[in-house]
Amino acid sequence: MSLPIHSSPVHPEDSQTAMKHPSTRPWTGSPYRRRRILWTVVLVVVTGLLYVWLYGPPPSLASLSPSWKDFGYTPGSSPAGRVAQAKPQYAGEGPYADVQEIDALLHFILNQTERRLDEDGGLIRVEGLGSVPVDGTQPIDLRVYAANGDYNWADHKKRLSRYPLVVFSKTYCPYSQRAKTLLESYHLTPPPKVVEVNVRSDGPQVQAILARLTGRRTVPNVLLKGKSIGGSDELHQMHEDNRLKELFENNGITVTSKDDE
Structure with missing residues (x-):
C-alpha cells in the first residue's frame, strides 16, 4: 500500500521569482563583477612584485626566500638588494689578506682620475653594486676603490710603483x-x-x-x-x-x- 504523495501547489509568481533569482554559487554573478575581482588581484600581485624588485623582500619574509625565486626574484635582481645582500670585501681579509686599503685608495685616486666618491649625488657608482654611499670613517669595501669592476689588486699595486x-x-x-x-x-x-x-x-x-x-x-x-x-x-x-x-x-x-x- 503506497502512501499518498502530497505536493504543495506552485504559485505562478513563486516560479517567476525563482527564475529571476537563482541560488548563488562561488564565482557566479555578472561578468563585470568577476573581471573587477580578477583585476584587483592582478594589481595587488604586480604591486607586490614591483616593490620586491625595487626594495627587496621585507625582513619578515626572509624565510620565504626560496618562494621568491618562483617569481624571478634573486638577491641581485633589485637595486637595493644588490647593495644590502652583497657581502663586503675588505682589505686584509680572506682572499684580500695581502691588500692594503691605502693602496686601494691610491689606485682609485691615481689610476681612475675621472672617478669621485661622490659622483652620483653624494654616492659612487660601483659595478655590480649600483650607487653606494662612502663613509670615510669606516672601512671601505674594496669594490668601491675599483668601481669599474677590475679587482686585479696585484696588478694595481704594480702600477702604483710609478x-x-x-x-x-x-x-x-x-x-x-x-x-x-x-x-x-x-x-x-x-x-x-x-x-x-x-x-x-x-x-x-x-x-x-x-x-x-x-x-x-x-x-x-x-x-x-x-x-x-x-x-x-x-x-x-x-x-x-x-x-x-x-x-x-x-x-x-x-x-x-x-x-x-
Whole structure:
C-alpha cells in the first residue's frame, strides 16, 4: 500500500521569482563583477612584485626566500638588494689578506682620475653594486676603490710603483706649499705626485679616509710607498738632519739635489 504523495501547489509568481533569482554559487554573478575581482588581484600581485624588485623582500619574509625565486626574484635582481645582500670585501681579509686599503685608495685616486666618491649625488657608482654611499670613517669595501669592476689588486699595486711619493695637499695651504717647495729642491725621479684635495668634490671623504688609515688629519700628508712620513714640519726636520735624501734613495727614488749640481 503506497502512501499518498502530497505536493504543495506552485504559485505562478513563486516560479517567476525563482527564475529571476537563482541560488548563488562561488564565482557566479555578472561578468563585470568577476573581471573587477580578477583585476584587483592582478594589481595587488604586480604591486607586490614591483616593490620586491625595487626594495627587496621585507625582513619578515626572509624565510620565504626560496618562494621568491618562483617569481624571478634573486638577491641581485633589485637595486637595493644588490647593495644590502652583497657581502663586503675588505682589505686584509680572506682572499684580500695581502691588500692594503691605502693602496686601494691610491689606485682609485691615481689610476681612475675621472672617478669621485661622490659622483652620483653624494654616492659612487660601483659595478655590480649600483650607487653606494662612502663613509670615510669606516672601512671601505674594496669594490668601491675599483668601481669599474677590475679587482686585479696585484696588478694595481704594480702600477702604483710609478708613484712612490704622493703628496696630499691643498692649494691655499702655506704648509703644503712649504713642503712641496722642499721636495722640488731635491729634483726627485720620479717626481712627487701631488693630489690637491681641495679641488676634488670628494676631498672631505678622501681626507677622512687618510685620517683613518694614516692617523694624520691635516695636510700636507706625504706618503712614501703607501706609508705616511708626516707633513711639512716632519719633512723639514728630516732635511735638517740629513736623513731625507737617504730615505728617498732607499725607496728607489733618484735624488739630484741642488747641492749635488
